[in-house]
Amino acid sequence: MVNIELIKELCQKTESKIVMVVVDGIGGLPYPGIGRSALEEAATPNLDNLAAASSCGLVEPVALGITPGSGPSHLALFGYDPLKHEIGRGVLEALGVGLKLGPSDVAARGNFCTVDEFGIITDRRAGRIPTEENRRLIEGLRSISVEGIEVILEPGKFHRFVAVFRGQGLSGDIEDTDPQHVGERPKDAVPRSPQAADTANLINQWIAKVRKALKEEYPANMVLLRGFAGLPEIPTMSQAFKLTPAAIASYPMYRGLARLVGMEILETGLTIKDEVETLKTHFDDYDFFYVHVKDTDSSGEDGDFARKVQVIEEFDSFVPSILDLEPDVLIVTGDHSTPAKLKGHSWHPVPFLIHSQWVRPEGVKEFGESMCANGNLGVFPSLGALPLALANALKLGKFGA
Amino acid sequence: MVNIELIKELCQKTESKIVMVVVDGIGGLPYPGIGRSALEEAATPNLDNLAAASSCGLVEPVALGITPGSGPSHLALFGYDPLKHEIGRGVLEALGVGLKLGPSDVAARGNFCTVDEFGIITDRRAGRIPTEENRRLIEGLRSISVEGIEVILEPGKFHRFVAVFRGQGLSGDIEDTDPQHVGERPKDAVPRSPQAADTANLINQWIAKVRKALKEEYPANMVLLRGFAGLPEIPTMSQAFKLTPAAIASYPMYRGLARLVGMEILETGLTIKDEVETLKTHFDDYDFFYVHVKDTDSSGEDGDFARKVQVIEEFDSFVPSILDLEPDVLIVTGDHSTPAKLKGHSWHPVPFLIHSQWVRPEGVKEFGESMCANGNLGVFPSLGALPLALANALKLGKFGA
Numbered sequence: 030m031v032n033i034e035l036i037k038e039l040c041q042k043t044e045s046k047i048v049m050v051v052v053d054g055i056g057g058l059p060y061p062g063i064g065r066s067a068l069e070e071a072a073t074p075n076l077d078n079l080a081a082a083s084s085c086g087l088v089e090p091v092a093l094g095i096t097p098g099s100g101p102s103h104l105a106l107f108g109y110d111p112l113k114h115e116i117g118r119g120v121l122e123a124l125g126v127g128l129k130l131g132p133s134d135v136a137a138r139g140n141f142c143t144v145d146e147f148g149i150i151t152d153r154r155a156g157r158i159p160t161e162e163n164r165r166l167i168e169g170l171r172s173i174s175v176e177g178i179e180v181i182l183e184p185g186k187f188h189r190f191v192a193v194f195r196g197q198g199l200s201g202d203i204e205d206t207d208p209q210h211v212g213e214r215p216k217d218a219v220p221r222s223p224q225a226a227d228t229a230n231l232i233n234q235w236i237a238k239v240r241k242a243l244k245e246e247y248p249a250n251m252v253l254l255r256g257f258a259g260l261p262e263i264p265t266m267s268q269a270f271k272l273t274p275a276a277i278a279s280y281p282m283y284r285g286l287a288r289l290v291g292m293e294i295l296e297t298g299l300t301i302k303d304e305v306e307t308l309k310t311h312f313d314d315y316d317f318f319y320v321h322v323k324d325t326d327s328s329g330e331d332g333d334f335a336r337k338v339q340v341i342e343e344f345d346s347f348v349p350s351i352l353d354l355e356p357d358v359l360i361v362t363g364d365h366s367t368p369a370k371l372k373g374h375s376w377h378p379v380p381f382l383i384h385s386q387w388v389r390p391e392g393v394k395e396f397g398e399s400m401c402a403n404g405n406l407g408v409f410p411s412l413g414a415l416p417l418a419l420a421n422a423l424k425l426g427k428f429g430a
Numbered sequence: 431m432v433n434i435e436l437i438k439e440l441c442q443k444t445e446s447k448i449v450m451v452v453v454d455g456i457g458g459l460p461y462p463g464i465g466r467s468a469l470e471e472a473a474t475p476n477l478d479n480l481a482a483a484s485s486c487g488l489v490e491p492v493a494l495g496i497t498p499g500s501g502p503s504h505l506a507l508f509g510y511d512p513l514k515h516e517i518g519r520g521v522l523e524a525l526g527v528g529l530k531l532g533p534s535d536v537a538a539r540g541n542f543c544t545v546d547e548f549g550i551i552t553d554r555r556a557g558r559i560p561t562e563e564n565r566r567l568i569e570g571l572r573s574i575s576v577e578g579i580e581v582i583l584e585p586g587k588f589h590r591f592v593a594v595f596r597g598q599g600l601s602g603d604i605e606d607t608d609p610q611h612v613g614e615r616p617k618d619a620v621p622r623s624p625q626a627a628d629t630a631n632l633i634n635q636w637i638a639k640v641r642k643a644l645k646e647e648y649p650a651n652m653v654l655l656r657g658f659a660g661l662p663e664i665p666t667m668s669q670a671f672k673l674t675p676a677a678i679a680s681y682p683m684y685r686g687l688a689r690l691v692g693m694e695i696l697e698t699g700l701t702i703k704d705e706v707e708t709l710k711t712h713f714d715d716y717d718f719f720y721v722h723v724k725d726t727d728s729s730g731e732d733g734d735f736a737r738k739v740q741v742i743e744e745f746d747s748f749v750p751s752i753l754d755l756e757p758d759v760l761i762v763t764g765d766h767s768t769p770a771k772l773k774g775h776s777w778h779p780v781p782f783l784i785h786s787q788w789v790r791p792e793g794v795k796e797f798g799e800s801m802c803a804n805g806n807l808g809v810f811p812s813l814g815a816l817p818l819a820l821a822n823a824l825k826l827g828k829f830g831a
Contacts, residue, residue: 371788399806
């Protein structure tokens with residue numbers, strides 16, 4: 030059982046340093062013809078040595094059988110119950126393209142679509158227009174202004190874009206304008222609650238102007254918006270856990286997630302080497318470091334087992350450099366599993382190790398799914414990772430006398 | 431951690447098929463002089479092979495240390511929190527004798543008892559009259575009518591029977607008429623809430639007529655009723671989990687429990703062979719099959735270790751026939767443990783295996799209590815069985831982005 034409220038009450042500021050490495054989608058399944066997972070197949074002498082001197086287990090991101098997205102699975106590792114702090118789809122998309130959101134911004138996912146002469150949707154994706162065409166259209170739409178809001182637009186791939194509406198007192202409590210079916214008209218933005226009425230009205234004004242501007246742009250002659258959301262109200266890690274946290278992540282979405290919980294975002298490069306260099310450079314300045322390794326997940330999603338093995342081996346080679354910094358606590362885990370066999374996120378619990386001078390090492394000889402399943406920590410919620418880190422960093426006072 | 435509400439939100443209809451075999455009371459304890467449980471002692475080559483290609487663990491039906499009845503332990507396996515969905519004792523008894531209950535029926539357990547000339551109870555079980563005598567008396571009581579209700583009676587063994595009161599707007603919120611002690615009078619049926627007042631009144635009219643009818647039937651000259659209950663309000667598995675479920679069970683109570691959660695009840699015979707044949711016949715028509723094996727429990731209750739071993743071996747011989755159907759997910763577990771040494775249900779967690787192409791096999795070499803305790807799934811609530819089944823059948827969408 031994990032009790033975050035109690036952890037918040039007991040935590041205290043100390044000099045000790047925690048490094049949490051999130052190897053995205055590190056967990057997997059035995060690969061057909063190989064019979065071992067990518068983590069088991071990879072040659073990881075450094076992780077194996079570390080595991081032998083660590084306490085090991087498997088973490089479950091949300092609940093038994095649940096396959097999590099990156100948002101909830103990261104929040105859990107950062108010490109936030111993902112069922113209590115839901116991140117709207119629009120917000121995640123905005124974070125994913127690197128947009129910084131303010132407290133009353135409302136973000137949404139956008140699609141270009143095709144409507145006929147009567148305004149009826151004939152293609153919800155506008156024939157998946159080329160990304161270049163998308164960029165030209167977005168450039169044009171940026172000149173549209175509506176009094177009372179600023180609209181920030183960022184093109185994505187093909188027909189996709191992100192829209193952020195910025196203004197006073199906005200609310201994201203608005204229904205999708207995307208009816209999800211062809212043969213219907215785009216819906217108006219409809220408020221779900223009275224405080225979103227003004228926002229919906231402003232968004233509808235913007236959509237009306239967009240419709241006019243796109244009139245001659247067949248097939249991308251209209252837009253659909255969905256997943257309206259503002260930033261969730263969430264205490265920072267400094268407020269909640271008295272940490273001074275920093276994030277080292279090369280992909281925008283993960284920087285965005287870290288920013289959500291008040292981490293300082295450190296400039297870094299695209300490689301694991303760059304990230305470890307960044308950790309070294311800033312090691313004196315913070316007491317909690319989130320280090321994100323992305324390509325284990327991307328290769329898993331691509332079904333590229335060999336590449337996933339390679340990324341894990343690459344990460345392994347930097348483990349000694351991290352240990353050289355002598356963090357008081359080092360955690361290596363993932364936000365979820367991404368088996369190459371399944372080509373996507375999965376519900377399987379994720380290998381976890383925690384190293385500090387205060388763990389009970391347990392003779393795990395290899396950092397992998399099977400060995401971690403036999404680790405002393407057993408299967409436990411990801412939400413327990415931060416409490417364990419704080420305990421091992423001696424940052425938690427005693428409960429009761 | 432199991433979160434059924436989230437599972438309900440994420441589940442979706444697919445073609446994949448789940449078979450859940452509930453080997454009743456399969457769990458046990460080392461038997462004196464043998465040192466192994468019935469499951470460990472049985473020669474189960476097929477289950478052992480299956481376990482080696484499955485993910486294993488132990489399920490806990492209700493909570494640590496709790497010995498469950500068949501009602502809560504089955505509900506948990508079907509994905510219903512047994513603490514939120516209590517099934518009244520009378521309802522279970524009615525299901526046990528094969529009565530079908532309607533939504534406003536009220537069921538109760540009945541005892542024949544003996545009262546003296548002052549109406550004071552002298553024997554709560556009427557000297558355990560022969561079952562034949564019970565049948566004769568019940569036949570007579572069936573002719574009693576009370577305006578406003580129909581009364582359905584079914585004799586049990588010795589002094590026991592089941593009564594179902596059928597009518598408009600009935601409520602089972604009524605206290606037992608059995609005072610639980612000799613030397614007291616049978617109580618009136620007393621409503622616990624205003625909406626049960628009319629029902630209690632009708633039942634008291636019926637009891638008054640029964641008292642008259644039994645006047646000369648010493649020792650069975652009165653009746654006691656307890657466990658009044660109506661059907662619990664419970665969503666069907668189709669509503670809750672988007673499944674099209676069917677039950678294959680040779681004993682009435684288990685068919686009744688399955689009917690409670692909206693399963694289709696398939697006609698079958700008394701043997702495991704009959705049940706597996708039924709599974710084959712209907713395999714194309716449903717996407718969830720509950721298959722119940724009863725005699726492991728009965729033999730455990732009888733303290734008949736050898737018989738329990740034999741039933742397990744018999745079930746084992748049909749495992750290949752089930753696998754031949756190529757279900758996407760196969761679960762083998764029990765609703766609770768019934769150690770022959772204890773001659774009754776027990777609180778011990780129950781061996782569990784789940785087989786699908788998406789599990790991490792873990793080299794468990796034998797399907798048994800000790801090996802399952804080392805399985806990757808660890809000890810987890812029975813309520814997690816259905817979520818795991820749905821996940822492995824790829825019937826759950828992703829949570830969050």
